[in-house]
Amino acid sequence: MIILLRIFTYVFLIIGFTGTDITVAMANCDSNSLGVSRTMRVNTNGGLRVGLVQYADTLALRDHEVVLTFDDGPIGHATQRVLDTLADECTRATFFVVGNMARAHPEQLRAMYRAGHTIAAHSNRHPMNMNRMSQARAQREIDAGFESINTALGSLGQAAPFFRYPGLAHSTSMNNWLATRNIGIFSADVMGDDWRRISSNEILRRTMRRLNQRGRGIILLHDIHNKTASMLPALLRQLKDEGFRVVHIVPTNGRFRLANETGQIPADQGFSR
Numbered sequence: 001m002i003i004l005l006r007i008f009t010y011v012f013l014i015i016g017f018t019g020t021d022i023t024v025a026m027a028n029c030d031s032n033s034l035g036v037s038r039t040m041r042v043n044t045n046g047g048l049r050v051g052l053v054q055y056a057d058t059l060a061l062r063d064h065e066v067v068l069t070f071d072d073g074p075i076g077h078a079t080q081r082v083l084d085t086l087a088d089e090c091t092r093a094t095f096f097v098v099g100n101m102a103r104a105h106p107e108q109l110r111a112m113y114r115a116g117h118t119i120a121a122h123s124n125r126h127p128m129n130m131n132r133m134s135q136a137r138a139q140r141e142i143d144a145g146f147e148s149i150n151t152a153l154g155s156l157g158q159a160a161p162f163f164r165y166p167g168l169a170h171s172t173s174m175n176n177w178l179a180t181r182n183i184g185i186f187s188a189d190v191m192g193d194d195w196r197r198i199s200s201n202e203i204l205r206r207t208m209r210r211l212n213q214r215g216r217g218i219i220l221l222h223d224i225h226n227k228t229a230s231m232l233p234a235l236l237r238q239l240k241d242e243g244f245r246v247v248h249i250v251p252t253n254g255r256f257r258l259a260n261e262t263g264q265i266p267a268d269q270g271f272s273r
C-alpha cells in the first residue's frame with residue numbers, strides 16, 4: 001500500500017512538474033489561446049539588471065518572445081479585469097506589486113499568486129525619488145515592500161526576489177545594495193506609456209510599434225488603469241496573431257511555488273531578507 005501510494009505520488013509529481021499548464025489547459029485553453037510558451041528560471045544570485053530602457057542587458061529572450069509585466073497594483077476592479085483577460089488567454093505575467101496595495105487588497109494578491117502569476121516587488125509606498133533618498137531610507141522602503149507582500153501572501157508563499165524601482169528611478173548605490181541581497185532589478189525593454197494621458201488605442205499602438213522594433217522584450221504596463229485593462233484583450237490577440245510567444249519568468253532562488261503545481265522550485269540559495 002505504501003509503495004502504491006509512493007508510485008502514485010511520483011506520477012503526480014511528474015505530471016505536476018512537466019505539465020506547468022495542465023490546470024490552465026483544463027480551463028478551456030486550446031491552440032488558439034496565447035498561452036505560455038515556456039517558463040524561464042531567472043537567477044538573481046549576485047544581482048541582476050535587465051531592461052534595455054536603462055541597462056545594457058536584458059533577459060535571454062528569443063526572437064518574438066515577450067515577458068508581460070504589470071506595475072502598481074493590486075487595486076481592485078482594474079486589476080481584476082487584467083487578471084480575467086490573462087486567464088482568458090491562459091497566459092501568465094509578472095506583477096510588480098506596491099506593498100501598501102498588497103496590504104489593502106490581500107485577497108486579490110493571493111488570487112494573483114494562485115493563478116500562477118509571478119509576484120514581484122515595487123517598493124512599499126511607491127516614492128518616485130528613490131534615487132535621491134538616503135540609502136538607509138531607500139533600503140527600508142524596499143524591505144518594507146517585500147515584507148508587506150509576504151505578509152499579504154501569508155502561508156501561500158513569498159515574493160520573487162525581483163524588484164522594479166518606482167518611476168525606474170534607480171541609483172548606483174541602491175543597485176549595488178540590491179545585488180548584495182541577491183535581488184534582481186527589472187527595468188523594461190518596451191514601454192506601453194499607459195501612465196501618460198493617452199487612449200487605450202494609443203497604448204496598444206505604441207506597445208506594438210516598440211515591440212516590433214525590438215522583436216522581443218519585457219513589456220511594462222500598469223494594472224491600476226482601466227484603459228490598460230480595456231486594451232489588454234486586443235494586445236494579447238495581436239501578440240498571438242503576430243506570432244509572439246509569452247515567457248513566464250520565475251526565480252531560481254528564494255522560496256517560490258508555482259500555483260497549480262505539486263512541486264516547489266528547489267534550492268533556497270542565498271535569497272535571505
Ligand SMILES: [Zn+2]
Pocket residue numbers: 071072122126165166167
Ligand atoms: Zn510604478
